[in-house]
Amino acid sequence: DAKTTQPNSMESNEEEPVHLPCNHSTISGTDYIHWYRQLPSQGPEYVIHGLTSNVNNRMASLAIAEDRKSSTLILHRATLRDAAVYYCILRGGFGGGGADGLTFGKGTHLIIQP
Amino acid sequence: EADIYQTPRYLVIGTGKKITLECSQTMGHDKMYWYQQDPGMELHLIHYSYGVNSTEKGDLSSESTVSRIRTEHFPLTLESARPSHTSQYLCASSYGGGAYEQYFGPGTRLTVT
Numbered sequence: 001d002a003k004t005t006q007p008n009s010m011e012s013n014e015e016e017p018v019h020l021p022c023n024h025s026t027i028s029g030t031d032y033i034h035w036y037r038q039l040p041s042q043g044p045e046y047v048i049h050g051l052t053s054n055v056n057n058r059m060a061s062l063a064i065a066e067d068r069k070s071s072t073l074i075l076h077r078a079t080l081r082d083a084a085v086y087y088c089i090l091r092g093g094f095g096g097g098g099a100d101g102l103t104f105g106k107g108t109h110l111i112i113q114p
Numbered sequence: 115e116a117d118i119y120q121t122p123r124y125l126v127i128g129t130g131k132k133i134t135l136e137c138s139q140t141m142g143h144d145k146m147y148w149y150q151q152d153p154g155m156e157l158h159l160i161h162y163s164y165g166v167n168s169t170e171k172g173d174l175s176s177e178s179t180v181s182r183i184r185t186e187h188f189p190l191t192l193e194s195a196r197p198s199h200t201s202q203y204l205c206a207s208s209y210g211g212g213a214y215e216q217y218f219g220p221g222t223r224l225t226v227t
Contacts (some may be wrong), residue, residue, distance in 0.1 A: 032212035043204045043218035044157065053211075091212035101147050101172055102206075102216060109137035 004088045009109040018075040020108055022088030025069045032091045033064060035073045037084040044087070044104075047073065082114045093096070115151030117141055120205050120219035121161055127195055135190045135222045143217075145210040146188040148172070148180060151202045151221075163188055164210070195226040 005023040012018045025034065034049040048055055050071075055062040061074040075082055083094045087107040118139040123166040128176065149172075159172030162224070163182040177209055178192050188192040188207075192199055202223050 030212065034212075036216075043221045044216075046215040046217065049213075049215060080220055088155065090133075101149070102157070103159075103173070104149075104157040106156060 004090060004105060006088050006105065006108045008106065009111065011111040011113060012078050013113050014080060015077055018110065020071065020073040020086050020110065023070045024090055027068050027090055030058045030092055030104055033062065033071050034089045035062065036087045036089065039084045061092055078112050080112050080114060087111050116209055118205065118217050118219040119157065120222050122222060123132050123220060126225045126227060129196055131195050133195055133205055137188045137190070137219060138186050139207040141205035141207060141217065142184060142185065143209055144185065145150050145208045146182065147206040147216065149204040149206065150174060157204065161190065162198050179197050197226045200224060206220060
């Protein structure tokens with residue numbers, strides 16, 4: 001799977017929007033952009049994913065650059081419960097190769113200040 | 115909410131014991147996965163399965179083994195636990211392929227003394 005680059009940590013205030021960036025300059029045409037988050041002492045939780053167009057769901061929005069070399073996860077109104085490690089992961093459209101598992105990096109540690 | 119379950123949630127066991135970590139899902143997913151995560155570290159894929167009677171090793175070498183004789187069930191076994199096996203083990207399932215998300219269980223935190 002192609003590699004992604006994320007900031008190690010970000011800080012935001014409660015009830016404000018949060019924009020989490022991800023760079024993936026070597027993305028292939030069939031790679032989907034996935035975001036997961038992991039709250040302390042819990043398993044990862046799916047947030048959102050997309051291929052080319054921007055995506056919205058009840059948790060967040062995903063903005064994908066026109067050249068697909070970067071994307072941004074948007075939390076519209078952060079709460080203290082959004083404090084977690086956020087992972088940006090690329091997955092091949094046809095299964096990502098033999099393993100087809102997720103390749104987790106270090107992610108972005110999001111800190112929410114009350 | 116994802117319907118994927120892991121038991122036990124926490125396990126403390128002595129060296130040399132045989133252990134089985136249970137994972138089951140009720141979503142009818144063909145693909146299932148096991149990940150290992152040491153405290154404060156990244157998750158690594160250790161096993162996966164495409165369906166019944168299919169098991170493969172993941173990116174990180176592991177002394178554990180897995181089986182898949184039912185679609186909904188994907189247990190992980192350690193024949194002889196060692197302190198180096200102390201870690202969190204996370205199970206996941208998916209319809210597979212990049213277009214589909216993976217659903218994770220709550221994890222089993224294993225401590226081998």
